[in-house]
Amino acid sequence: MVKNLILADLKKAIESLRYPKTDIVCNSSKNPQFGDYSTNLALQLAKLKLPSGKQSPKDFANKILSKFGTPDYLDKAEVAGEGFINFFIKIESLVKDLQEVLEKGEDFGKSNFGKGKKIRVEYVSANPTGPLHMGNARGGPLGDVIANVLESLGYEVLREYIHNDVGEQVKALGATIKAKIGDKVGKDFQYQGEYVNELANKIRAEGESDEEVGKMAVDLLYEEIMTDVGAMGIKFDLIVKESELRKDAPQAIEQLQEAGVVKEKGGALWLAPNDEFLKDRETVIRKSDGGFTYFTADIVYHKQKFESGAEVIVDVFGANHHGHVPRLQAAVSALGFDPDKLKFVLYQYVRIKRGTEVIKMSKRAGNYITAREVLDEVGVDAFRFYLLRFAPQTHMDFDLELLKEQSSHNPVYYVQYAHARMNNILVKTKKEPDEVDYSLLADPTEIGLIKHLLTFPDLVAELANNLQVHQLTEYAITLADLFHRFYEYCPVLAAETEPLQRGRISLVQAAKITLANTLNLLGVSAPERM
RNA sequence: GCGCUCGUAGUUCAACGGAUAGAACACCAGAUUGCGGAUCUGGCGGUUGUGGGUUCGAUUCCCGCCGAGCGCGCCA
Numbered sequence: 001m002v003k004n005l006i007l008a009d010l011k012k013a014i015e016s017l018r019y020p021k022t023d024i025v026c027n028s029s030k031n032p033q034f035g036d037y038s039t040n041l042a043l044q045l046a047k048l049k050l051p052s053g054k055q056s057p058k059d060f061a062n063k064i065l066s067k068f069g070t071p072d073y074l075d076k077a078e079v080a081g082e083g084f085i086n087f088f089i090k091i092e093s094l095v096k097d098l099q100e101v102l103e104k105g106e107d108f109g110k111s112n113f114g115k116g117k118k119i120r121v122e123y124v125s126a127n128p129t130g131p132l133h134m135g136n137a138r139g140g141p142l143g144d145v146i147a148n149v150l151e152s153l154g155y156e157v158l159r160e161y162i163h164n165d166v167g168e169q170v171k172a173l174g175a176t177i178k179a180k181i182g183d184k185v186g187k188d189f190q191y192q193g194e195y196v197n198e199l200a201n202k203i204r205a206e207g208e209s210d211e212e213v214g215k216m217a218v219d220l221l222y223e224e225i226m227t228d229v230g231a232m233g234i235k236f237d238l239i240v241k242e243s244e245l246r247k248d249a250p251q252a253i254e255q256l257q258e259a260g261v262v263k264e265k266g267g268a269l270w271l272a273p274n275d276e277f278l279k280d281r282e283t284v285i286r287k288s289d290g291g292f293t294y295f296t297a298d299i300v301y302h303k304q305k306f307e308s309g310a311e312v313i314v315d316v317f318g319a320n321h322h323g324h325v326p327r328l329q330a331a332v333s334a335l336g337f338d339p340d341k342l343k344f345v346l347y348q349y350v351r352i353k354r355g356t357e358v359i360k361m362s363k364r365a366g367n368y369i370t371a372r373e374v375l376d377e378v379g380v381d382a383f384r385f386y387l388l389r390f391a392p393q394t395h396m397d398f399d400l401e402l403l404k405e406q407s408s409h410n411p412v413y414y415v416q417y418a419h420a421r422m423n424n425i426l427v428k429t430k431k432e433p434d435e436v437d438y439s440l441l442a443d444p445t446e447i448g449l450i451k452h453l454l455t456f457p458d459l460v461a462e463l464a465n466n467l468q469v470h471q472l473t474e475y476a477i478t479l480a481d482l483f484h485r486f487y488e489y490c491p492v493l494a495a496e497t498e499p500l501q502r503g504r505i506s507l508v509q510a511a512k513i514t515l516a517n518t519l520n521l522l523g524v525s526a527p528e529r530m
Numbered sequence: 531g532c533g534c535u536c537g538u539a540g541u542u543c544a545a546c547g548g549a550u551a552g553a554a555c556a557c558c559a560g561a562u563u564g565c566g567g568a569u570c571u572g573g574c575g576g577u578u579g580u581g582g583g584u585u586c587g588a589u590u591c592c593c594g595c596c597g598a599g600c601g602c603g604c605c606a
Contacts, residue, residue, distance in 0.1 A: 025546070027546085027548095029549095030550095030552095031550080034549070038548095038549090040547095040548060043548080043586070043587080046586075047585085047586085056586085057586070080549080081548085081587095082548085082549080082586055082587070083586080084548080084549070125606095127606055128606095129606085164606060167605070167606065168603095168604090168605055168606080169605060169606055170606095242606090266604080268604050269604095270604095277533085280532080280602090281533090281602075283603095283604095284604045285604095286604085287604040288604060289604075291604080293603095293604070293605075293606085294605070294606045295606090297606095298606095318600090319535060319599085319600060319601085320601065321601085321606090322533085322535075322600075323600095323601050323602060324601095324606095325534085326533095326534095346534080346535075348535065348536075348600080349599080349600080351599075389543070389544090390544085391543090391544085393535060394535095394536075394543075395535075395537090395599055397541090397542070398542095399542090402541095402542095402555095409555060411553090411554065414554090414568070414569090416568085417566085417568050417569080418569095420566080420568090421565075421566070424565065424566065425565050429565095462546075465546095466546080470544090474544060474545090474553085478553085484569055484570070485569095485570070485571095487565075487569075488561095488569070488570045488571085489570090491564065491565065492565060493564085493565050494565075529566090530568070
């Protein structure tokens with residue numbers, strides 16, 4: 001692709017000028033006035049304050065440019081602004097890259113960058129003391145798309161979920177249900193809501209211990225959660241039970257003791273690493289009654305993840321778990337693993353409103369909106385696309401009153417309609433454009449669309465680093481926008497000439513491929529008609 | 531009190547430290563004797579909470595203040 005040619009030529013230029021190696025950034029320009037691609041390389045070099053003396057960014061830019069010359073793919077290159085170098089590509093060189101999209105098809109955007117490397121992605125892992133609620137439903141599509149992106153880059157991805165099937169909360173839920181079964185109205189119930197009654201009706205086992213009844217309940221809720229996430233198009237390769245993890249807790253604790261990060265206090269064992277930040281945040285890993293905590297199980301879990309040879313471990317957590325993050329990092333570090341390989345994606349809970357009224361959600365109070373209610377109302381495509389539109393750290397609002405209206409305005413339909421239009425054109429033409437002169441594609445709407453299509457592989461690669469997968473929805477919306485505009489100005493079936501028509505058909509094919517690949521990563525359907 | 535996250539158009543949100551801060555919804559005015567009008571064009575709308583600092587350049591990085599959400603348990 002042309003961009004790679006520019007990068008290579010820039011590298012050659014700075015090498016022959018004996019400038020220090022630096023990461024060269026070359027982006028497609030926002031404004032046509034700044035050419036097709038531009039680089040801030042000279043500005044970055046000026047910042048380095050070379051020993052050879054002071055040079056302004058423009059000096060650097062001019063020297064680089066004189067070495068760079070005018071390769072045959074270029075119309076011109078020029079220095080602009082404070083020292084940017086802007087590249088104006090010959091149209092025939094630019095549009096030629098379309099061929100690559102068509103050849104790669106479904107593989108356009110994929111790579112083997114991560115081949116042979118294992119990545120583990122954990123998401124949802126909902127507390128099974130109640131149904132999945134709308135506040136934390138965000139983690140599902142988020143983790144799923146992160147896994148999709150990493151998979152498309154060739155990584156061997158394991159999608160996993162931890163089922164918290166033991167512990168104090170399970171006991172408390174069991175006690176609540178037993179009270180319901182026995183109709184002991186005097187008891188102060190820990191958990192509220194219709195689902196508790198339903199569980200009590202299903203279980204009907206009064207003689208068992210709180211723990212046993214609780215276990216039955218969370219197993220039932222687990223099934224329900226899996227059904228719900230399944231309806232969201234989410235699957236897992238590995239389900240880990242907390243009860244299993246706790247069996248290995250003694251060994252993990254022993255290792256931590258050897259590492260000297262454990263201390264005893266009040267009959268309990270605490271993780272107490274010598275860390276400034278964690279000094280006052282010591283955490284119990286073995287209770288005074290000899291039992292373990294969730295944190296202990298999670299240490300075991302992450303120990304296993306590292307020992308499985310994972311190159312990267314991604315944990316998608318609700319932001320209410322943020323306090324968990326430094327402790328977990330400290331623990332894996334103490335166990336001798338590289339904490340930098342452990343990446344956290346913390347998402348803020350969706351705030352639910354009804355008009356201007358904010359709805360507080362609590363499983364204990366039983367007044368929450370379930371993810372399933374919303375999913376059933378808006379449909380899986382709109383549900384996923386809406387939740388995936390915004391950066392995970394955004395505190396987003398979700399107004400239930402406007403829900404239906406919002407769903408009909410959801411840009412997912414705008415994007416899907418573009419795909420249906422593309423398909424519609426292609427089914428109406430039988431011509432296989434074998435000999436295509438791409439240089440006939442010179443309309444601004446054609447060029448704009450082409451340039452956007454060609455940035456797709458870069459975007460996917462970038463997402464593997466920053467995990468900000470909401471950029472895919474932005475990308476899809478922009479692609480649809482550019483296509484709708486092209487559609488308005490450039491007739492395909494009624495193109496002025498036959499060669500031009502062949503070029504446009506190819507462009508529509510490339511656009512359809514790219515949009516379908518984007519939607520595929522998002523787990524949103526790409527309909528042929530709507 | 532301490533910590534994490536956030537504050538951008540009327541609203542919901544974008545913007546690897548880059549050039550004139552962008553979309554959508556809402557509102558106003560237009561477009562189709564064409565491939566699907568779930569479309570397109572134009573307009574309205576901003577002191578990026580606030581005050582400093584770093585930088586050639588700050589919505590972005592650092593510090594203070596104001597405001598919002600969350601966390602700080604021998605819960606998960």
